[in-house]
Amino acid sequence: MFRRTSILVILLLVAAAVRGATTSAETAEAMAIIPGGIYEPILRGKDEPERVTVPAFKLDVRPVTNAEFLEFVRANPRWRRSQVSPLFADVGYLADWAGDLELGPRLPPDAPVVRVSWFAARAFAAAHGKRLPSTAEWERAAAAGFAQVDGRTEPGFRAAAMAWFAQPTAATLPAAGSGRPNVFGVRDLLTLVWEWVDDFNTVLVTGESRADTGLERTLFCGAGAAGARDLENYPAFMRAGLRSSLRASYVVPNLGFRCAQSIELSPERLTATAP
Amino acid sequence: MKTILSLLFTVTIAALVARADAPPPACCAAKEVQVLACCAKAEAVATATTSSALSGRSLYQLNSTWTTDHGVTLQLAAFRGRPVVVAMFFAQCEYACPMIVSDMQRVRTALPAEVRANTAFLLVTFDSERDTVAALHAYRNRYGLDDHWTLIRADAANVQDLAMLLGVKFKQDARGQFAHSNLITVLNAEGEIAHQRAGLQGDVSELVAAVAQLTPSNVHSGPR
Numbered sequence: 490m491f492r493r494t495s496i497l498v499i500l501l502l503v504a505a506a507v508r509g510a511t512t513s514a515e516t517a518e519a520m521a522i523i524p525g526g527i528y529e530p531i532l533r534g535k536d537e538p539e540r541v542t543v544p545a546f547k548l549d550v551r552p553v554t555n556a557e558f559l560e561f562v563r564a565n566p567r568w569r570r571s572q573v574s575p576l577f578a579d580v581g582y583l584a585d586w587a588g589d590l591e592l593g594p595r596l597p598p599d600a601p602v603v604r605v606s607w608f609a610a611r612a613f614a615a616a617h618g619k620r621l622p623s624t625a626e627w628e629r630a631a632a633a634g635f636a637q638v639d640g641r642t643e644p645g646f647r648a649a650a651m652a653w654f655a656q657p658t659a660a661t662l663p664a665a666g667s668g669r670p671n672v673f674g675v676r677d678l679l680t681l682v683w684e685w686v687d688d689f690n691t692v693l694v695t696g697e698s699r700a701d702t703g704l705e706r707t708l709f710c711g712a713g714a715a716g717a718r719d720l721e722n723y724p725a726f727m728r729a730g731l732r733s734s735l736r737a738s739y740v741v742p743n744l745g746f747r748c749a750q751s752i753e754l755s756p757e758r759l760t761a762t763a764p
Numbered sequence: 765m766k767t768i769l770s771l772l773f774t775v776t777i778a779a780l781v782a783r784a785d786a787p788p789p790a791c792c793a794a795k796e797v798q799v800l801a802c803c804a805k806a807e808a809v810a811t812a813t814t815s816s817a818l819s820g821r822s823l824y825q826l827n828s829t830w831t832t833d834h835g836v837t838l839q840l841a842a843f844r845g846r847p848v849v850v851a852m853f854f855a856q857c858e859y860a861c862p863m864i865v866s867d868m869q870r871v872r873t874a875l876p877a878e879v880r881a882n883t884a885f886l887l888v889t890f891d892s893e894r895d896t897v898a899a900l901h902a903y904r905n906r907y908g909l910d911d912h913w914t915l916i917r918a919d920a921a922n923v924q925d926l927a928m929l930l931g932v933k934f935k936q937d938a939r940g941q942f943a944h945s946n947l948i949t950v951l952n953a954e955g956e957i958a959h960q961r962a963g964l965q966g967d968v969s970e971l972v973a974a975v976a977q978l979t980p981s982n983v984h985s986g987p988r
Contacts, residue, residue, distance in 0.1 A: 538938050575820040576929065607928065690928060691935035737928035 520547040521674040528625040531725040543629040549747035551666035551676050556598035561613045568609055577608035581740045599664040601682050601745040607737040610685045610746040619748035621687035631678040633671045650679040650724045658743045685746040692733035823929050824955035828922035833900035833915040847978040848884045848951040852932050854891035855903045860946050863964050865907055874972045885913045890934050890942045892920045950974045
């Protein structure tokens with residue numbers, strides 16, 4: 490079924506490229522339903538639950554591509570490189586593009602778009618009737634293995650995620666969607682680029698965590714390690730570290746994004762809370 | 765608060781007259797507090813059509829709508845033209861927020877009189893659910909915050925936007941309390957971040973200096 494979906498998606502993308510336009514109906518095809526489940530934060534404060542219920546939601550099966558983002562900036566001039574407000578995207582925004590509306594010969598249209606700020610990513614999502622996934626949603630989807638819902642106990646799954654860390658970021662990123670799908674049919678969560686989440690700023694660790702956050706010593710350092718779980722999940726620690734270091738206007742050469750959609754009519758913007 | 769609103773009203777009218785030849789819209793001419801949002805919008809339109817557009821670093825590019833503890837709606841650009849000392853908080857906070865408010869009060873007390881008269885103090889709540897207009901007003905009374913203070917609320921998405929721009933991290937826990945950065949930010953007259961103090965170390969001298977530096981002769985150039 491997923492293969493059929495992929496073929497359909499490819500056909501639709503080809504059709505879109507021919508016409509030079511992507512409609513929301515087509516991108517909607519490229520989403521997978523992530524059933525409701527549990528997210529177990531790898532780091533948590535003393536008052537945070539060990540298990541967070543994540544309602545079912547829809548997630549893009551692959552990160553947003555350069556071609557898709559190009560269509561977005563074509564339709565939304567305020568997000569073009571030359572026009573974006575420095576408040577919403579730092580210098581370096583889309584810096585690898587040849588021009589405002591030109592990817593250039595070395596940048597594959599089907600590679601994931603990177604060097605986009607949180608604001609830009611969120612604007613793209615909103616323009617497509619979607620939103621960015623929450624940390625809980627993203628981690629819930631990424632915890633699924635290739636063959637079973639809980640990737641932790643699946644032979645080879647974690648090794649595949651670890652292998653990505655052993656490789657430097659390629660000069661030319663592979664096509665989005667070329668990775669092996671997980672059990673939900675979602676690709677590239679762990680092995681292509683880092684991805685923005687809507688509430689990345691909820692990781693309360695900073696350079697001065699004792700001074701400027703309401704949580705004192707509950708994350709990282711001694712107390713953090715004691716409160717941490719699943720210590721072998723190195724990639725999850727890396728993601729938490731990355732998120733804590735970001736600000737919403739930052740652009741990073743290997744940080745892209747994908748979109749999510751609520752299944753219920755009442756969209757939840759922040760992390761799901763315990764029942 | 766009425767004083768501040770009438771002042772804003774006057775400033776808005778003055779800005780309209782100065783920036784655009786068009787007369788203010790009728791809704792803006794009515795002398796009622798509720799029309800502030802209308803005036804702000806009119807001003808935004810006037811601003812957009814002239815060269816005095818907001819700078820790229822101005823937080824006043826946010827066009828979200830906020831509600832004060834008096835039930836008045838406004839956009840952040842309503843504060844344009846004077847320094848603002850702003851912090852994010854929530855009313856049920858038992859530890860850090862009272863200290864933040866206390867520090868802001870100390871900043872205000874320490875400012876030279878002519879600077880103090882021109883400086884706004886703004887508290888923005890994280891708690892879109894519980895911090896209603898009435899809850900914010902009760903907070904104002906509890907801490908004895910006078911008309912120079914503005915307490916505002918908005919929906920969660922707008923709160924998140926502002927938090928992102930200020931660099932404030934926050935997270936609601938299962939009990940509904942918020943863990944959050946303790947940050948006091950000084951905005952210049954154009955709404956650009958001029959200074960930030962992280963933590964609860966108690967020393968407000970740098971904040972005072974940062975605000976004082978934004979005297980009327982400096983407000984248009986800004987510190988950067």
